Amino acid sequence: MKILVTGSKGFVGKNLIAELKNRGYNEIYKFDRNTDKSLLENYTKDCEFVFHLAGVNRPQNEEEFMQGNFGFTSELLALLKKHNNRSPILITSSIQAKLDNPYGRSKKAGEDLVFNFGKENGNKAIVYRLPNLFGKWCRPNYNSVVATFCYNIANDLPIKINDPNVVLTLSYIDDVVEEFINALEGKENRNGEFCEVSKSYNVSLGNIAELIYSFKKSREERSIPNMSDEFTKKLYSTYLSYLPKDKFSYELKMNVDNRGSFTEFIKTLDRGQVSVNISKPGITKGNHWHHTKNEKFLVVSGKGVIRFRKIDSDEIIEYYVSGDKLEVVDIPPGYTHNIENLGDTDMVTIMWANEPFDPEKPDTYYLEV
């Protein structure tokens, strides 16, 4: 299927094209600002679907709104008409089309053109009045406060919030792309004459800023944002996409002694803590038990033994473990336990505990196995 995408180098265009390719749509005609106009003539001859995303959001002069959002749409429609091309046309209008401002009026004029063209020529008109969008690859300091906040905070730059109570309606780029591909496949989500993305979030600017700052802080706290909240999950992915290329990594505090090291990796209040334990050859760690605290040990490199003894019993239970065969060993409460490195290399163990370590209430009692 031959698909024409205008505005192919923009935020929405790049995300849409990447996913179209993932899904096997490989005949994509890309048109953007610097594409030779004569190619648009060719593309409109035989394209079978049009995603008309090219739009003017932040021009130097106000007149460019009408030239870009109405004028260029007319040129595109005239070419489709010239070639008697009846392919469906999807356009990205804006919730601002309802507003009496230069951008809104130009988007409304573009909508009217497409609706009328559809009626006159039989092309299916698929018109989205999109809310503010967010996601990876949106240009910062341009048409999205989310992109600007993510970029500035990731780059240690200040942000300016005049009114933190302003509430935005936001849709996430992956949900937009999913909806657009549904539309391509004839399953657009209609609400009256317009189409809409089914998922959107109403969030205040203050909340957005607070969340993004918390993402930055999560590295120091070794915490993980709340992924059970859909908006947080999507905003966190967006934030990460703005990390500068020299800031993808961060160091952890390694607690080193002559036995090896113990390093906290991830701490959560509701799903526990993950740490990395390194033991030198011949070293035994542990020899303690817990009332309620419990753990999972996963040796990923080296070899050793995990021993258990119920605190009122003489029976010793042994689990031989090695990085050659990944196996999780649960550490049940009421059993004193230790882990000994039996190999001649460092033994590396991933340790999960059901609660973050609390020095005030460690629930850990020394007792030899």
Ligand SMILES: NC(=O)C1=CN([C@@H]2O[C@H](COP(=O)(O)OP(=O)(O)OC[C@H]3O[C@@H](n4cnc5c(N)ncnc54)[C@H](OP(=O)(O)O)[C@@H]3O)[C@@H](O)[C@H]2O)C=CC1
């Ligand atoms: N992102 C959002 O939150 C929302 C976007 N929309 C609409 O969705 C569409 C896509 O938005 P988005 O991807 O964010 O915007 P972008 O500015 O990132 O992308 C639009 C692309 O279209 C190009 N373009 C503009 N005019 C023309 C033209 N006459 N010929 C060829 N190329 C052109 C732009 O080039 P250049 O950069 O050189 O101008 C740019 O590469 C726009 O129509 C926008 O109005 C609607 C609601 C919300």
Ligand SMILES: C[C@H]1O[C@H](OP(=O)(O)OP(=O)(O)OC[C@H]2O[C@@H](n3cnc4c(=O)[nH]c(N)nc43)[C@H](O)[C@@H]2O)[C@@H](O)[C@@H](O)C1=O
């Ligand atoms: C739907 C619509 O969506 C976009 O247009 P926009 O709404 O202008 O987008 P924005 O993210 O720049 O602003 C959102 C709100 O946020 C305020 N705002 C901005 N920048 C800061 C800022 O830096 N600080 C503060 N405090 N507020 C800001 C601003 O005053 C406004 O209330 C376009 O993609 C467009 O194409 C489109 O159609």
